[in-house]
Amino acid sequence: MNKTWIVRGLIVAAVLALAFALYKLLTPAGLPEGIVGGNGRLEATEIDIASKSAGRIRNIVVDEGQTVKAGDVIAHMDVDVLTAQKTEAEAQMAEAQNAVLVSQTQVAQRQAEKAAAEAVVRQRLAELNASRKRLGRSDTLSREGATSAQERDDDAAQVEGASAAVQAARAQVASAEVAVTNARNQVIGSSSRVEATRATIQRIEADINDATLRTPRDGRVQFRIAQPGEVVSGGGRVVSLVDLTDVTMTFFLPATAAGRLGIGSEARIVLDALPDTPIPARISFVADVAQFTPKTVETQSEREKMMFRVRARIDPALLRRYMSLVKTGLPGMAYVKIDPKTEWPPELQLRGALIDQRKGR
Incomplete structure (x- = not known):
């Protein structure tokens, strides 16, 4: 039993020794007090190119590892159904x-009927x-005895008939006005259907355009998640994709160092694969909340364990x-x-083309 614990202790000690040696190997010797560092891995913004609507993938025109530019076609979705819908809408x-x-x-016809x-x-x-x-003359002549009462009554009947005819004619005018209004409403309704159908066609055309999947920014194809012929929701x-112009190291x-750090502070990234080539960067993020914070009231030693997440961003240019040459996931130190006011030590000074890049040449 004691031997088992001894073996375990030796393994733990070996791991700790290896970690310490690796830390010493990656950390430049004699860092000035105004410079601090931490280990991390290169990360890039990931972008998923997805289908807006459910459908079948017709083809994918890029391969894994291929570099693409913003606006490049990535894949085509099947649009046979959308094309049929557009034909129907047209x-x-x-x-x-x-x-x-x-x-x-009909409006013109009803207006003519109204005029008639x-x-x-x-x-x-x-x-x-x-x-x-x-009737007025007959009434005068009838009082003077120059005409018969029958003739006067006939003229009065004609007045009543003419008055009724006027009312009937006015009713026809009112009916014609209603017919004109109805015809105009039909024009409005038909015009609305035209606009609604036009909007439907525009929507279908937008869906057809969206069926051609394009990349919104420059990047590199990381994975083909689906394959031609598959149906996706x-x-x-x-x-x-990964955006290789937005690469950071976290x-x-x-807390003692993060409290003195500001956004835009100058940084250097040294990758394990390129230990002699410091890469210029700027601090783009400092967490507002510490991690690894003790749950209880902390002592001075516990406060020293409080760590803040920091992100350094490499210049997109x-x-x-x-x-x-950019590859994500590479380990290194930031x-x-x-x-x-602190000067970079010689091992973190920029060299060659990186100096020109920093000066904007």
Whole structure:
């Protein structure tokens, strides 16, 4: 039993010794007090190219590892159903436009009928006026005994008939006005159907355009998540990209260092694969909340364990120049100035083309 514990203790000691040796190997000797560092891995923004609507993948035109530019076509979704829907909507559009023309013709017809009814009203009013004049003369002659009472009664009946005819003609005018209003409403309804159908066509065309999947930014194809012929749901991922112009390294610093750190502070990244080539970077994020914080009231030693997450971002212009060499997941160390007046030690000084890049040449 004692031997087992001894073996376990030796293994733990060996692991700790190896970790300490690795830390010493990656940490430049004699860092000035104004510079601190932490280990991490390169990370890049991941982008999933997904289908907006459910459908079948017709083809994928990129391969894993391929570099693409913003706007490049990634894949095509099958659009046979959408094309059929567009054809149907275009037929409905033609039908609605024809309905508008028919409705406009009906408006003109109803307006003509109204004009005819108004003419009849004027005619009936003229007849009513003539009948009233005739009745006036008959009434005068009848009182003087120059004409019979029967003739006077006949003229009075004609006045009543003419008055009724005027009312009937005016009713025809009112009916014609209603017909005109109804015809105009039909024009509005038909025009609305035209606009609704036009909107449907535009929506279908937008869906057809969305069926061509494009990359929103420069990057490298990481995975082909689906394959041609597969059916994906709405929002189903087809291809995964990484944006190689947005590369960062996340590391942790103690509270004493993070408290003196600001956004935009100058940093250096040294990768294990390129130990002699410091890469210029800037601090783009400092966490507001510490991690690894003790749950109880902390002592001075416990406060020293409080770590803040920090992110250093490599200049996108530099990444574009060396995009073919950029690889995510590479381990390394990030160093940052917590005192702007501190000079970088020789092993963290920029070299060659990186100096030119920093100066914007």
